[in-house]
Amino acid sequence: MESHLGPEEGKEKVPRTVREILTEMKDTSEVIVDLAYAALVFDSQDMAEEVQHIERRMDTLLYNIRIKAMLSARTKRDAEQLAGLLQVASSAEAISNAAGDIVNLLRYDSDKRPFLPIVLKEAEEKIKSLNLADGSDMVNRTIEDLGVESETGMRIIALKRGKRWIYDPETNNKLKAGDILIVRGTENGFEVLRAFATGERRWPQYPVREGA
Amino acid sequence: MDELEQKLLEVKDTSELMVDLAYSSLLYNNRDIAQEVMELEEYTDELTTSIQQEAIKRAMADGDVSRAFVTIKLTESLEGICDAASGIAEVVMRNIEPHPVIKMSIRESEVIIATATVAEGSDLTDKALGESRLASQSGMWVVAIKRDRRYIYGPDEGTTVLAGDTLIVRGPRDGEDFFKDLASGHAKLA
Numbered sequence: 001m002e003s004h005l006g007p008e009e010g011k012e013k014v015p016r017t018v019r020e021i022l023t024e025m026k027d028t029s030e031v032i033v034d035l036a037y038a039a040l041v042f043d044s045q046d047m048a049e050e051v052q053h054i055e056r057r058m059d060t061l062l063y064n065i066r067i068k069a070m071l072s073a074r075t076k077r078d079a080e081q082l083a084g085l086l087q088v089a090s091s092a093e094a095i096s097n098a099a100g101d102i103v104n105l106l107r108y109d110s111d112k113r114p115f116l117p118i119v120l121k122e123a124e125e126k127i128k129s130l131n132l133a134d135g136s137d138m139v140n141r142t143i144e145d146l147g148v149e150s151e152t153g154m155r156i157i158a159l160k161r162g163k164r165w166i167y168d169p170e171t172n173n174k175l176k177a178g179d180i181l182i183v184r185g186t187e188n189g190f191e192v193l194r195a196f197a198t199g200e201r202r203w204p205q206y207p208v209r210e211g212a
Numbered sequence: 213m214d215e216l217e218q219k220l221l222e223v224k225d226t227s228e229l230m231v232d233l234a235y236s237s238l239l240y241n242n243r244d245i246a247q248e249v250m251e252l253e254e255y256t257d258e259l260t261t262s263i264q265q266e267a268i269k270r271a272m273a274d275g276d277v278s279r280a281f282v283t284i285k286l287t288e289s290l291e292g293i294c295d296a297a298s299g300i301a302e303v304v305m306r307n308i309e310p311h312p313v314i315k316m317s318i319r320e321s322e323v324i325i326a327t328a329t330v331a332e333g334s335d336l337t338d339k340a341l342g343e344s345r346l347a348s349q350s351g352m353w354v355v356a357i358k359r360d361r362r363y364i365y366g367p368d369e370g371t372t373v374l375a376g377d378t379l380i381v382r383g384p385r386d387g388e389d390f391f392k393d394l395a396s397g398h399a400k401l402a
Binding site for chain 1: 213217220221224225228231234235238276278279281282283285286288289290292293295296297299300302303306308309310311313314316317318320321322323342345347348349350351352353368369383384386387390
């Protein structure tokens with residue numbers, strides 16, 4: 001059965017179940033804030049637009065999860081539990097709204113917000129960028145296959161290839177030499193990742209994991 | 213960074229901790245953690261007020277209205293994130309077992325929450341988090357530590373991990389096994 005789409009119906013499909021929608025909303029609420037900060041740090045209108053785009057999708061998801069949740073309540077207990085679930089979904093959407101508001105700050109001249117990048121660079125988990133060198137053995141592999149985050153603690157939130165931005169680039173995208181990676185994590189993790197990205201260090205080989 | 217920027221940074225870091233704690237409290241249906249989120253919300257409220265007042269004072273002194281405006285706008289967004297985190301924690305405080313789908317969704321996410329108790333022989337034992345570099349070694353970021361009955365929320369790189377501590381961490385799914393093995397002592401740090 002085709003899912004009911006919200007007023008903001010787009011080309012992108014809305015997942016079918018409450019569980020799938022909530023999972024997507026939870027994931028999105030995390031990545032969208034990182035992207036919003038990255039947009040400020042790099043003064044990037046492109047990233048800001050992506051944040052707005054994701055934010056609109058969150059509205060659609062919230063609308064859909066409300067409908068599905070209401071349809072699935074059978075008892076008072078169901079309704080009580082689903083009210084809590086919808087509160088979580090609304091909160092995830094509220095977080096993405098906040099991210100949308102954050103990128104709106106790009107409308108103001110950058111000399112009015114010179115302190116923002118400075119503040120964000122001092123954060124516990126920092127947002128930085130680095131170049132993928134020709135000699136790096138990360139080239140031609142996907143982020144998921146490498147397990148970049150579990151290896152280095154750095155999460156790649158976006159990458160720039162030529163003029164094009166790729167967001168949430170985990171799967172299906174083989175890294176290419178010259179890619180600019182926008183990453184989030186600790187200072188120490190950044191140094192580790194930089195050594196791999198410049199080709200200074202080889203990416204470690206592990207015996208094939210179960211299920212890999 | 214000046215005092216205002218320090219406070220801004222504190223609110224930003226705390227807002228992220230609150231979201232992590234809020235999802236953790238849901239996953240484990242843990243009222244202690246949910247309560248902490250509520251308390252952090254009051255703390256960030258106070259910080260926000262003082263940042264906003266300071267920004268206005270500065271604008272009155274130097275006439276730079278736009279700068280104050282941007283600062284105030286940003287603190288409002290951060291406050292929005294903090295409010296959302298306490299909205300999530302509120303679900304736990306209500307004394308109704310959270311819907312089972314919530315747990316499944318949190319477990320199925322790209323960014324998961326996991327927990328493990330640190331064994332005597334673990335490489336993490338008696339080391340500060342900055343020393344074992346758990347985050348860059350496993351991708352897992354420590355959100356809270358449970359020590360006996362007490363919690364340490366948002367530990368930093370100077371926080372020492374002791375045997376018997378239970379770590380609540382946030383990170384990529386494929387970092388979970390290594391993290392658990394590290395905690396139990398079955399795996400060693402590189």
